[in-house]
Amino acid sequence: MSVRAYRVVRITYAEPSFNVYQDRKLVDFIEAESEAGFHSYLNDYGSGEVDVPLNVLRKAVRMASQLDLAEETVKLLKEDIAAAKSNKDESVTYSCF
Numbered sequence: 001m002s003v004r005a006y007r008v009v010r011i012t013y014a015e016p017s018f019n020v021y022q023d024r025k026l027v028d029f030i031e032a033e034s035e036a037g038f039h040s041y042l043n044d045y046g047s048g049e050v051d052v053p054l055n056v057l058r059k060a061v062r063m064a065s066q067l068d069l070a071e072e073t074v075k076l077l078k079e080d081i082a083a084a085k086s087n088k089d090e091s092v093t094y095s096c097f
Contacts, residue, residue: 013095014083017076018069020046020096025067029060042096051091057081 020027031038033056042048057077060067064074080092 011095014080015076017080017094018073023067023069023073026060026069026073029063029067030056033059047097048095050094050096052094053091054081054084054089057092 018026027038030050030052034053036051038050038052041050058081060069061074061077061081069077084090084092
């Protein structure tokens with residue numbers, strides 16, 4: 001079996017949902033709650049793609065005050081959850097760079 005490499009034509013990003021360095025409590029929460037963690041997806045420079053299960057994001061939204069999440073971050077996480085649900089996805093992929 002072979003693996004083929006495709007040229008990327010276009011990648012579209014939404015606005016950032018959270019800041020990996022500033023929203024440490026959220027990132028630590030995702031790390032603890034997700035089976036695969038968070039940091040294991042990132043390279044030495046803190047870049048990479050992270051898949052976060054919807055149930056973890058929903059729980060983070062419910063715990064917004066304990067995680068010190070800004071209202072805007074909560075709003076964006078809710079939008080991420082809604083977008084994933086509309087696509088019948090069970091997780092949200094975040095590209096961190």
